[in-house]
Amino acid sequence: MEWEVVIGLEIHAQLATRSKIFSGASTAYGAEPNTQACAVDLGLPGVLPVLNEKVVELAARFGLATHSTVARRSVFARKNYFYPDLPKGYQISQFELPIVHDGYIDIDLDDDTTRRIGITRAHLEEDAGKSLHEDFHGATGIDLNRAGTPLLEIVSEPDMRSAKEAVAYMKKIHALVRYLEICDGNMQEGSFRCDANVSVRPKGQEEFGTRTEIKNINSFRFVERAINYEVERQIDVLEAGGEIVQETRLYDADRDETRSMRSKEEANDYRYFPDPDLLPVILDDDFIEAVRKTLPELPDAKRERFMTQYSLSHRDAVILTGSREMASYFELVVEASGGEGRLAANWVTGELSGLLNREGIEIDESPVSAEHLGGLLKRIADNTISGKIAKQVFEAMCRGEGDADTVIEQKGLKQITDSGAIEKLVREVLDNNPKQVEQYRGGQEKLLGFFVGQVMKATQGKANPGEVNKILKRLLSGD
Amino acid sequence: MSLDQDTIRRIARLARLGVDESENETYARSLSDIFAFVEQLNAVDTTGIEPMAHPLDARQRLRPDEVTESNQRDKFQKIAPRVEAGLYLVPRVIE
Structure with missing residues (x-):
């Protein structure tokens, strides 16, 4: 059977701000653990998040550059789940009313054609901290410096039909956020990473197949490999008469395979609700037009x-x-x-x-x-x-x-363009190679290259090739 | 709408609340009563009313992008149960 691949990407771009999305703690990379995690980031009782104006501007810039709607009204929501590097027990994100929605970009493919990929939405959210699973006497170490770092999550439509297209899309978004100076695009430091939703369906079928989500891919090469692996895996399962389980999988670059993350499955009910700590973000036309003027x-x-x-x-x-x-x-x-x-x-x-x-x-x-x-x-x-x-x-x-x-x-690499000097050299070459001259004149015109080579050799390549050719042809044609 | 005991188990688990099996039925009844009470709101005609995201009719205030917090790790870590090498320690998380 012939299969068609369907891919959608969720890209997390860290927004280039000095301070966090809801607090005045620094976002600088590489600081000592927990030295940039303030009371708000730690989720201590009684704190109140206050939105950073820069993240709103940067998100709007992205929206305008991708033909999207920049929402006049967007709302923050709580995404509830438990994990030690998420101190509040919820992540502040946007759910029903994201700041940017319904746009597109055109990607360039290898065969010089372009393809339009829809952008469903781009919403603001805070990043979580980092868990260090090295052994701390049987415990896990938590660094919350990254908690509260502003992210723009860019969600595409399931418009891509191959791993190559997914890479082209990711590259285009990567280039775009850097052009826009909204994200430094540093993938090693995790400033730009992506999750891929992958499914396959028999060619010609309208309905999508069951998809899996591959988490946290942080290089272009891995995106292509992870998707290709996952596509093969799904086709193998289906052709053997099996069924695809909707689940989250992790790409292991060392083994070049994706693995199920069953531990996360059960928590997949996030019970979103509007965050009562934050009011709706209202943007007016003046603001949006002012942002438009800053676009490069x-x-x-x-x-x-x-x-x-x-x-x-x-x-x-x-x-x-x-x-x-x-x-x-x-x-x-x-x-x-x-x-x-x-x-x-x-x-x-x-x-x-x-x-x-x-x-x-x-x-x-x-x-x-x-x-x-x-x-x-x-x-x-x-x-x-x-x-x-x-x-x-x-x-x-x-x-x-x-x-x-x-x-x-x-x-002393200056080209010899003096035609007198070149002619002198050409004559010497012809005089030294009477046999070849005879053969050339007898019809073996490909020997011209030989003479050019000899002249070039005599000048260490410095003779003007056009001039050499011209003079050679003139002298060989019976002068 | 009434909640069954499986739902109680599930939402207790999602909220990481330890609910004793013997209390399941009580919770199911109490929560169902709350739902029934709230469901009275469904009788109100809300056609043409924009849903509120917040009880205050106000817009989010924005703050300038400036670093205003200094490092207070020592203070915060004094009240943490376990710390080491600047990290907060928690029971081992197995992936």
């Missing part, structure tokens, strides 16, 4: 602009707008090169990306600055050096040997 140029708009302004292909534009850092690096290169958009795109997506991948570093850690790369491209464009020599210069710049002009000067 968004990835899709930037991609369109890159395609027209720099004559880039769709694919290059997608790569170059993949992150805000990448896009601004590219534009700085273009500027420093004197407007060489396509050349800059080739180098940034080619040579530079290769280097970053090899070194395993991000573009803002690049050993070659955008100004230096732009300076190099300028010398290719004005024929000072050939593309081939440019790679040599690039490598020297990577090693920190200075900017392009310095390297070209020091290594």
Whole structure:
């Protein structure tokens, strides 16, 4: 039987605030345990949560950037469950009336097509603390620094049909929250993580199959692997005549499998009700319009602009707008090169990306600055050096040997464009290889490459290739 | 609406309340009575009335995003039953 995969994602993005969602405790990462957990975060009796205005603004920014409705009225609710890292016995979240709902984003797929993924809702909530299960004399240690950290939970429609689409969606949301500066996107520190709802159904069937939820996936690679594993598992169960149990599963990256978390099943009745400690959040049009004015140029708009302004292909534009850092690096290169958009795109997506991948570093850690790369491209464009020599210069710049002009000067890499000098060299090459000249003239025109090679060898690659070709052809054609 | 004893067991468990089996019936009756009392509200016509999220007709006040709390861990941990290395210790949670 042919199966269709149905995936929806719930992404938790930690909002970039200085203080917590309902208290004035710091949200800085990496502090000593419990030094940033105040009375409100600890849920001590008599405390009152007061909402941080910044989280409202950041959530609204997300809503506006995803064609969503930013609710004029939203309400906080208590989600009740017991766990030691949740001191109050409930998590303050939003249930019936979230701050953002009914939007979408378009994701870019490998075959250069796009697909629209619906965003059901995005609601504000507080994070829980952290349980440390290492052995503390048979006890569990609790660090509540993270308790009360503001999160935006972004819930998609079940619109994705493969693990690849889920990854593309997650990447797009990741890029978007960073463009919007609402979340630092740091997945290692847990600032951006996701749960995946996965089900399968026979192709053509309208009704959804029973789904499972895979919890707490914190990398793009794991999302793809976890979903693929889970899809295989579900199909195996169904084809063997079994039934899928609706449950929560955990992805184990070491074993590359998902496992049932039965312990959590029973608690799946959260008994939500409006939190009496908090009043409805009312937003007016002035507020929303003021937030709209703070929106930066968004990835899709930037991609369109890159395609027209720099004559880039769709694919290059997608790569170059993949992150805000990448896009601004590219534009700085273009500027420093004197407007060489396509050349800059080739180098940034080619040579530079290769280097970053090899070194395993991000573009803002690049050993070659955008100004230096732009300076190099300028010398290719004005024929000072050939593309081939440019790679040599690039490598020297990577090693920190200075900017392009310095390297070209020091290594004497300037291209020979003087046609008199080149002609002299070409004549020497022809004189030294009479046999090949005869063969060429006898019809073996592919020997042209041989002569070009000889000239290049004699000049250590510095002769202008166009010029060499032209002169060779002229002299060989019987002059 | 009346509650049966299974429901009492279930909601007691969800609320982590230890309810003695012998008291189940009493609870079922008492809670059902409360429901019956509240159900009188269903007789009121609420067409066109927007549900309230809070008894006060007011909007949430917002505070500026500033760190105003200092580290008072020692004070808080003085009243905790068990602490170690800055952590609060609780009975082992098995995943």
